[in-house]
Amino acid sequence: MKTTPNSKLAHWLRRSGLSRTELARRVRAAGQAWGQPHISTDASSVRRWLEGDIPRSPVPEILADTFSAVVGYRVTTYDLGLGDSQTVDNSLVYSSSFATTVASVSDLGRADVDRRKFLAAAPFAAVAAVGPSRDWLLNTLDQEPEPGPRVRLEDVSKVKNMFGTFQDMDVLQGGGSGRLALAMYMNVHVYPLLRRTHTDEVRRALCEAAAEQTYLLGWMAYDSGEHGVAQRYLVQSLRLAEESRNAALGAHVLAGMADQATLLGNPTEGRRLAQAGRAGLSKETSHACMADLWCLEARALAKVGDKRAAAHAVAKSEDAFSRVRPEEEQEWAEFIDHAYLNGEHANTFRDLGEADQAEAHARESIAHAQRQKRARRGAMSQAALAVSYLQRKELEGAYKAGLRTLTLAGQVRSSRAVEAVQDLQRRMRPFGDHRLVADFNERARELTAA
Structure with missing residues (x-):
């Protein structure tokens, strides 16, 4: 049975500017990332798709992600003439x-x-x-x-x-x-x-x-x-x-999306999402959510090295939080408190290389987290404290804070807490084979392996 040429796929291939060979290469690379190493697409495969063949799942989904990344907005499998995804x-x-x-x-x-x-x-x-x-x-x-x-x-x-x-x-x-x-x-x-x-x-x-x-x-x-x-x-x-x-709830979701984008190396997108969340709060305000959105914008700005704008965003976050009335906030906003915000501000100043301010915010976060028995937040803030010591070349202080990070990270099931430990290990490498570094790495091995 003769197939009909896929004009939609041809359109997006032209629009992307990719050659058949380059598209095939990107699909193979994505297949590895998706845990599908058997995908062995080549230029001939792309030719058959253009002629009307429908590739097996998950290739259509991989193609949609590939074109989306090239053109800068979401392209679906339907757009590509490959059916519903x-x-x-x-x-x-x-x-x-x-x-x-x-x-x-x-x-x-x-x-x-x-x-x-x-x-x-x-x-x-x-x-x-x-x-x-x-x-x-x-x-x-x-x-x-x-x-x-x-x-x-x-x-x-x-x-x-x-x-x-x-x-x-x-x-x-x-x-x-x-x-x-x-x-x-x-x-x-x-x-x-x-x-x-x-x-x-x-x-x-x-x-x-x-x-x-x-x-x-x-x-x-x-x-x-x-x-x-x-x-x-x-x-x-x-x-x-x-x-x-519920505009505040929608803004809260955008805050989570902003946090994720920045964490995964897209701080410009993270900042834009935080700004969109603030815009959505213009008619229905949650001071807690506003404090969080400014906090996350500060994190994104720190990642791109804009010290002045990041410090301004931290100040705006603190100002918004000073106006929070817990009884007026929704239940999902309960986590936006001193432990959380100070912990995130510590990470902002850590990324800016401002060790003293990072230490001050980390200690404030640690104190509140300890009273609340929040091991995950405590672990991440102890890690920020350890980094502030490393930035001042004070290895012994970093080692002690690092051990507290290990203890707390072992109490929760959180990849972020483990990643905080791994980040500390990377930051300790310039100290070479110092006995404290060796001891910390030995103690961390069981946690990071798990």
Whole structure:
């Protein structure tokens, strides 16, 4: 049977400026990153696709990510003439259809619980946040859910009551502790409710509760180092937050996306996402969320070396936090406190090379985290304190803070805490084979190996 030439794929190939050989090379490289080393695409493969052959999954998804990275915004498998994409691609799309959003987030939750390899290997897509943050600000929603048994406010209250339990689990034990349980709970009890009919009041409340917990799933995946999974949860959480008409919650989701972008080496995008979140708070203000957004902008500015702008953003964050009234804030904002903000400010000044200010903020964070028994935050702030010592060439102080980092990191399931230890090991290398460096590396070996 003769196939029809794929004009859509040909269009995007011309638009990207890539040759067939270069496209094939990028697909092979992406296949390695996705854990699919058997993908052996060459220029002949690209020719067959252009002639109408449909490659097997996950090649269509890899092609979508490849073209997206080249052109600077999201290109889907449908755009490429390769059919509807699987969950790994659908969950990056910020759909105007509520029904499509529900289907995407439900499929994502099921894939996460099943621990499907294609999802776990899905990479972070640097440009995927461009469309969602723009569409969230434009606020264009007009779809209705599918018919079914009516949901009551009492049903939503049960969902919201579970949020604090899972958030405490994340804060105190790390993202690797409760994520599977939360994903199963969402799949069984929450996402099915989204498919049913509601009054407008109930629908907004339900979408708000679902957005909060979908964000938390993304944050837990982020803390476990599964950034492709985390990004997909965050995109769908942002769409649900918009449906709820809770601007502060949407800005909170953008803060998480900003944090992730900066962490993964895209500080310019991280700053833009933080700015978009602040713009969305113009009509409905959360001082805690505003403090967080300024804090994350400071982190991004520090990464690009803009000392003056970063210091200004830290000051704006502190000013916003001084106006926080806990009783007026939403439950998800509870973590935005002295321990968190001072810890992040310590990292900002660490990246700027301002050792004294980094130390002051790190010590403030450590004191609050210790009182709250927050091992993950304590570990990361102890690591920032250790780096401040290293920046002043004070190895003994860094060693002692490093040991405290190891102790706290071992108490939680958090890849970020482990990465803080690994960062310390890298920063100690200039001290060569000093006995304190050797001892720290020996003590860290078991944690980093695990």
